[in-house]
Structure formats: C-alpha cells, structure tokens
Amino acid sequence: MSTTLPVVLIVDDEIRSLETLRRTLEEAFEVFTAASTDEALAILQNEFIHVVISDQRMPDMTGVAFLKLVRERWPEVARIILSGYADNADIIAAINEAGIYQYLLKPWRPDALLLTVQGAARLATLQRENELLNVELKAGEPWMRSRVAAKRQQASDAFAMHSIVRAANSPLNRICALLTKVAVHDIAVLIEGESGVGKELLARALHYASHRAQRPFVGENCAALPEQLLESVLFGHKRGAFTGAYQDHVGLFQQADGGTIFLDEIGETSPAFQAKLLRVLQEGEIRPVGSSRSLRVDVRVVSATNRTLADLVQQGRFREDLYYRLSPFAVLTPPLRERPEDIPLIALDLLERMRDSFGLPDALFSPATLVCLQNYRWPGNVRQLKNEIQRMLALADAPVLGPELLSPQVLHAGDESQQQELAFLGSVRGDLKERLDQLESQIIRETLTRHRWNKTRAASELGLSRVGLRNKLVRYGLEPKA
Numbered sequence: 001m002s003t004t005l006p007v008v009l010i011v012d013d014e015i016r017s018l019e020t021l022r023r024t025l026e027e028a029f030e031v032f033t034a035a036s037t038d039e040a041l042a043i044l045q046n047e048f049i050h051v052v053i054s055d056q057r058m059p060d061m062t063g064v065a066f067l068k069l070v071r072e073r074w075p076e077v078a079r080i081i082l083s084g085y086a087d088n089a090d091i092i093a094a095i096n097e098a099g100i101y102q103y104l105l106k107p108w109r110p111d112a113l114l115l116t117v118q119g120a121a122r123l124a125t126l127q128r129e130n131e132l133l134n135v136e137l138k139a140g141e142p143w144m145r146s147r148v149a150a151k152r153q154q155a156s157d158a159f160a161m162h163s164i165v166r167a168a169n170s171p172l173n174r175i176c177a178l179l180t181k182v183a184v185h186d187i188a189v190l191i192e193g194e195s196g197v198g199k200e201l202l203a204r205a206l207h208y209a210s211h212r213a214q215r216p217f218v219g220e221n222c223a224a225l226p227e228q229l230l231e232s233v234l235f236g237h238k239r240g241a242f243t244g245a246y247q248d249h250v251g252l253f254q255q256a257d258g259g260t261i262f263l264d265e266i267g268e269t270s271p272a273f274q275a276k277l278l279r280v281l282q283e284g285e286i287r288p289v290g291s292s293r294s295l296r297v298d299v300r301v302v303s304a305t306n307r308t309l310a311d312l313v314q315q316g317r318f319r320e321d322l323y324y325r326l327s328p329f330a331v332l333t334p335p336l337r338e339r340p341e342d343i344p345l346i347a348l349d350l351l352e353r354m355r356d357s358f359g360l361p362d363a364l365f366s367p368a369t370l371v372c373l374q375n376y377r378w379p380g381n382v383r384q385l386k387n388e389i390q391r392m393l394a395l396a397d398a399p400v401l402g403p404e405l406l407s408p409q410v411l412h413a414g415d416e417s418q419q420q421e422l423a424f425l426g427s428v429r430g431d432l433k434e435r436l437d438q439l440e441s442q443i444i445r446e447t448l449t450r451h452r453w454n455k456t457r458a459a460s461e462l463g464l465s466r467v468g469l470r471n472k473l474v475r476y477g478l479e480p481k482a
C-alpha cells in the first residue's frame with residue numbers, strides 16, 4: 001500500500017453537503033467530489049479511487065443503484081452510503097446489492113466518518129494487494145495453496161531489492177546491499193530521505209527480503225491523521241471507546257502480526273503519541289483504545305521521515321529514547337539530483353509502465369528529452385519525475401516524446417546544462433590530446449550509464465568492439481564499483 005493519501009470520491013447532489021464532507025476529509029485523504037452520478041463515473045474511469053461515499057437520495061439514481069454499478073465495474077473500490085433516513089429496506093438493499101462497507105446516517109460525526117473512511121480505504125488497499133496476489137477465496141483448498149504461494153512469490157519479486165531501478169554505479173546499490181544484510185535480522189530500521197526518493201519502496205523491499213515476507217506489510221502515513229485517530233488506526237479500539245466507535249476495530253499493529261509495519265513521516269508525530277509508541281515497542285504489546293487487555297504482537301517496525309530525526313531530537317521535538325528504539329539501523333536515501341545516473345533508467349522504467357494506459361504503447365523519449373530530464377534537479381524526486389512523464393504522455397500526439405512536451409522548468413534545465421557543458425569544455429586543461437581524452441572518458445561514462453552498463457550495447461553505439469571498450473575502461477579507470 002502506498003502511504004500517499006488514500007483517494008476518496010464523494011457523490012452528492014447537494015453542493016453544501018459535498019463541501020462539508022470535503023472539508024472534513026481532505027486533511028487525511030485526497031478528495032474528489034461529484035454532484036451527479038455521471039460526473040462520478042467519469043472520475044472513477046480516470047482516477048485511482050479507494051473509497052466512494054454516496055448520498056442515498058439523488059435525483060438521477062439512488063445511492064444503492066449507483067454503488068451497485070460501481071461494484072460491477074470497480075469491485076476493488078470500497079463503498080459507503082450516507083443517508084438522512086434510517087430506512088431498513090434501503091439498508092438491506094445496500095448491503096445485499098451493493099456490498100457496501102458501511103451505511104452511515106446523517107447527521108454524521110466527523111470523527112466517526114473519518115474512522116469509517118479510514119477502515120474502508122484500508123479494505124480497498126488490501127483488496128488491491130489481494131488482486132495483485134490474485135488470492136482467491138478458496139485459498140484453503142490444497143490445490144489453491146500452491147497457487148497462492150506462487151502468487152506471493154510474484155509479489156515478492158515485484159517488490160524485491162533487485163527490482164528497484166538504479167544504475168550500476170548508483171549510490172542506491174550500497175543502500176540496497178546494506179538493507180538486504182539487515183533484513184534477515186529482526187531489528188528496527190529507519191529510512192531517511194527527501195519526499196519521493198523511494199523510502200517506501202525500500203521499506204517494502206526490506207520486508208520481502210526478510211523471513212517475514214509471507215506475512216503482511218502494512219503502512220501508515222503518521223502525518224495524515226490527528227493524534228487520537230492515529231492511535232486508533234495503529235493500535236485498534238473497542239466498541240464504545242469514544243463517540244463514533246460503533247464497533248471493535250483491529251489496529252494495524254495487529255493486522256501486521258508476524259510481518260512488518262511501515263510508519264511513514266514518523267517525525268511529524270505528537271509527544272503524546274511518541275510516548276505511546278515507545279511503550280508498545282518496549283513491551284511488544286498493544287492496548288486497543290478503550291480496552292483493559294494488552295495483546296502481544298510480533299511486528300518489525302520500519303519507519304521513515306523526510307526530516308533529520310537526530311535534529312528533531314536536538315530541538316526537543318522528538319523523544320531521544322524513541323529515536324534509539326527506531327534507529328538501531330538507519331539509512332539516508334540520497335535525492336535524485338545526487339544520483340543523476342539513475343534518472344534515465346528510472347524514467348525509462350516509468351515510461352514503460354505508464355505508456356500503455358495513455359494509448360501510446362510505442363512511446364519513447366527523444367535524446368534531447370533525456371538530457372533535460374537528467375539535468376533537472378528534481379526537488380520532488382522520483383514522484384515528481386513520474387508526474388512529469390505522465391504529463392508528457394497526456395500531451396503527446398506522437399510516440400516520440402520531444403523536449404517541447406516538458407514543463408518549462410525541466411526544459412530550462414537543458415539550457416543550463418548546455419552552459420555547464422561549455423563551462424566544462426572551458427575547464428578542461430592540457431594539450432589537445434589530453435583534452436580529447438577527458439572528453440572521450442565523459443562520453444563513454446554517459447553512454448554506459450544510459451545502457452545500464454551493458455557493455456555490448458554501449459560498445460555498439462560507440463562503434464567499438466567489446467575488447468576496444470574494455471581497454472578504454474581500464475585506461476580511464478571507469479569500471480563501476482560493485
């Protein structure tokens with residue numbers, strides 16, 4: 001599951017009610033609103049929605065009829081009905097026909113609504129993961145077990161350390177190697193790095209490299225929820241623990257039992273929450289809100305932050321004792337601008353994944369576009385790169401994605417790079433032979449990086465034999481470090 005916010009679509013013909021719902025949910029979710037079912041269907045068609053909340057009484061169709069349609073087309077989307085009337089027939093129809101997650105009565109309470117939508121989003125995420133695993137309900141049957149095992153293997157391959165795209169000489173190699181080593185030991189891991197650098201990707205890869213791979217990986221963005229809700233989401237609650245707690249709720253720590261829990265944006269948590277988390281980690285037990293019983297859980301904690309946690313400790317904003325609990329092993333993921341050799345490879349990988357859905361199965365980058373992509377500084381890291389490629393695909397009319405499709409700041413980075421190239425040429429010292437050697441070494445390094453250090457392809461592009469290329473690598477000391 002991604003710890004980017006879950007996406008919720010609200011459908012209601014009353015604009016004021018739509019806006020109130022949006023305001024209540026938009027802190028914790030990415031929210032779309034639709035004032036008609038047609039508008040809602042168009043959004044479902046184009047967006048990746050986790051939860052649909054529909055009003056029951058709408059002019060064009062009832063909420064139940066609409067959610068039935070949603071269930072037929074997008075069964076993985078969790079469905080919630082909001083109604084002003086406790087009509088038994090409607091409730092039974094909603095449950096039977098539209099398979100809804102919850103029937104909420106108006107006036108709803110913000111905390112109850114948030115909890116319900118959080119639970120529904122979690123369900124939708126699990127359903128998506130199940131879909132990935134293609135686990136069918138008959139998993140208990142012996143013939144299914146081997147299939148489930150095979151599908152789990154596929155999932156672990158998809159999230160394996162080796163599937164994290166990076167160049168042969170990328171600094172990520174060292175990080176992946178360290179995480180693979182640490183994975184087999186059951187210690188907590190802290191992953192630091194700017195937003196969008198791939199911290200969650202690394203956390204998942206760590207999980208799948210560990211002996212916990214057959215158990216769940218669950219994640220939560222700790223910055224997305226108010227303190228009390230976060231506590232309830234992570235540790236669970238008993239029915240009646242607070243207003244709006246209509247039923248028992250199993251927390252994520254319990255859901256992750258035997259597996260890994262990923263606590264994203266841990267640096268944003270309140271002192272009170274930090275104290276509770278520390279107790280859970282010290283005791284290996286959780287106590288659901290409103291419960292008098294503690295439950296033992298066996299969970300490996302991987303946390304992430306885009307701050308420097310040690311600095312927050314220094315500033316008195318993060319508990320030192322919790323910091324040491326969370327970080328017996330810590331890695332700093334470098335931003336994309338510090339590993340430009342990864343950019344073309346990640347860009348090509350993202351393009352391959354996305355081009356079909358934009359109806360451009362043969363799309364490829366022009367060489368000038370690749371140069372611009374590699375020269376830009378990507379403050380939003382891989383997530384921003386992904387958005388940029390989506391934007392290009394959305395604007396493109398032909399398979400070759402030229403630089404004219406780039407957003408201005410990325411395009412402009414190309415200009416800067418030309419200036420840099422001129423500056424580089426000006427900075428090269430020595431006689432003509434020495435300067436040409438330096439240029440040759442740069443060109444070979446760039447070509448190899450683009451070909452993921454596949455020497456046959458690089459040699460072919462450069463018009464060299466493999467032996468010829470190898471000799472030059474030795475001469476210029478260019479062999480990548482393992």
Ligand SMILES: Nc1ncnc2c1ncn2[C@@H]1O[C@H](COP(=O)(O)OP(=O)(O)OP(=O)(O)O)[C@@H](O)[C@H]1O
Binds near residue numbers: 197305
């Ligand atoms: N090396 C990579 N190869 C392919 N895709 C990547 C790579 N690194 C990151 N991504 C993709 O970039 C996006 C952002 O990555 P991820 O969510 O892991 O970042 P993050 O550091 O956890 O971000 P945040 O701090 O905002 O939670 C995801 O879609 C992820 O799949």
